[in-house]
Amino acid sequence: MDFLSALLTIQGLATMTPPILTHTHSHLTPMQRQAMRDRAPIRDSPSNAPLLPTDITLPPWLQDYLMAPAPESNDALLICRAFNFAYQLHEGQLRKSGEPYIAHPVAVAGLLRDLGGDSAMIAAGFLHDVVEDTDVTPETIEAEFGFEVRQLVEGVTKLSSFNFSSKTERQAENFRRMFLAMAQDIRVIVVKLADRLHNMRTLEHLRPEKQQRIAQETRDIFAPLANRLGIGRLKWELEDLCFKYLEPNAYREIQGLVAERRIDREARIEKVTETIRERLAELGIGLVELQGRPKHLYGIYKKMQSQHKAFHEIYDIAAVRVITDTKDSCYRALSVVHDLFRPIPGRFKDYIGLPKPNRYQSLHTSVVGLTGRPLEIQIRTLEMHHIAEYGNSYSIS
Numbered sequence: 001m002d003f004l005s006a007l008l009t010i011q012g013l014a015t016m017t018p019p020i021l022t023h024t025h026s027h028l029t030p031m032q033r034q035a036m037r038d039r040a041p042i043r044d045s046p047s048n049a050p051l052l053p054t055d056i057t058l059p060p061w062l063q064d065y066l067m068a069p070a071p072e073s074n075d076a077l078l079i080c081r082a083f084n085f086a087y088q089l090h091e092g093q094l095r096k097s098g099e100p101y102i103a104h105p106v107a108v109a110g111l112l113r114d115l116g117g118d119s120a121m122i123a124a125g126f127l128h129d130v131v132e133d134t135d136v137t138p139e140t141i142e143a144e145f146g147f148e149v150r151q152l153v154e155g156v157t158k159l160s161s162f163n164f165s166s167k168t169e170r171q172a173e174n175f176r177r178m179f180l181a182m183a184q185d186i187r188v189i190v191v192k193l194a195d196r197l198h199n200m201r202t203l204e205h206l207r208p209e210k211q212q213r214i215a216q217e218t219r220d221i222f223a224p225l226a227n228r229l230g231i232g233r234l235k236w237e238l239e240d241l242c243f244k245y246l247e248p249n250a251y252r253e254i255q256g257l258v259a260e261r262r263i264d265r266e267a268r269i270e271k272v273t274e275t276i277r278e279r280l281a282e283l284g285i286g287l288v289e290l291q292g293r294p295k296h297l298y299g300i301y302k303k304m305q306s307q308h309k310a311f312h313e314i315y316d317i318a319a320v321r322v323i324t325d326t327k328d329s330c331y332r333a334l335s336v337v338h339d340l341f342r343p344i345p346g347r348f349k350d351y352i353g354l355p356k357p358n359r360y361q362s363l364h365t366s367v368v369g370l371t372g373r374p375l376e377i378q379i380r381t382l383e384m385h386h387i388a389e390y391g392n393s394y395s396i397s
């Protein structure tokens with residue numbers, strides 16, 4: 001597509017008759033409504049060049065797409081068009097926080113982009129609430145953005161109409177199964193998880209009863225789904241946010257305890273990582289990265305509960321992660337670690353030889369650290385690391 005037709009497509013959207021909105025502007029005075037229209041960007045731009053909205057600050061990646069003189073690819077065009085479409089449909093709607101509603105779909109699209117989602121997923125992130133919250137039909141989505149985006153948006157909308165009020169663990173498992181079956185396309189679940197993560201991040205603006213209900217549902221359904229799909233990033237943050245709202249006292253306590261010993265801990269971890277780094281270099285084992293990683297708060301809490309231990313008794317609250325270049329280097333790095341530090345019996349697990357059901361791979365071991373305290377160490381390749389954090393490719397249906 002050449003520059004002019006690309007631009008015309010964008011502008012064409014801007015001049016499209018706006019669909020009738022269900023509850024837009026109804027709470028505003030005529031003056032506020034006028035102010036909203038005055039602030040509207042994109043459409044009626046005299047220079048015919050796209051402008052950025054002025055009522056919200058867009059993330060730099062999206063600004064880059066929107067301000068590009070011409071979309072660089074069909075993907076870029078789809079992303080720009082989906083944003084503009086959602087922006088106009090949600091115009092005048094506000095979130096409970098008082099922000100323009102569009103801030104939410106923009107955040108969801110950004111999370112999907114960070115997770116490595118394709119352009120159809122990012123577009124679905126922008127559009128995921130339009131069928132539910134405005135009068136736009138799935139047919140319109142298909143006409144504007146194609147069948148794939150329609151399917152994603154429709155899938156997410158269907159899942160939103162699902163009513164979970166699980167009472168037992170078994171019911172929760174049934175819900176998770178139904179959810180997976182209903183979604184058909186795994187990408188629908190990933191969009192839904194990103195939607196839930198942003199809602200959890202902004203949960204403070206809701207009433208306490210609603211906070212409890214949403215946090216419980218997230219713990220029962222969504223965090224386990226993120227785990228099943230192997231998306232560690234989403235799982236950990238969802239779990240910590242649930243923890244914050246469901247057990248606020250324990251959350252604050254552990255947060256305080258973790259913060260208290262930070263300096264101490266970081267110095268200790270630094271010594272360990274330096275020792276490992278030097279030895280790997282001597283032996284020419286390909287190291288990509290060496291991290292001293294703090295564990296997530298809910299993980300520490302669960303361990304205290306399940307092992308009936310006090311905070312100071314549990315295995316170190318930070319772990320060392322060794323990221324190597326090849327699988328072979330993983331096993332060689334393991335021998336280095338076990339040579340430098342005494343391994344603790346029964347703590348070694350080979351998830352490379354025997355991956356977890358969600359395809360997670362790593363070598364796990366615990367050793368006696370420099371001060372005699374146990375220290376957890378994980379060894380994996382960069383590819384394994386990527387799968388552990390972001391999940392597998394989402395294009396498998």
Ligand code: MN
Nearest residue numbers: 104128129195
């Ligand atoms: Mn949403």
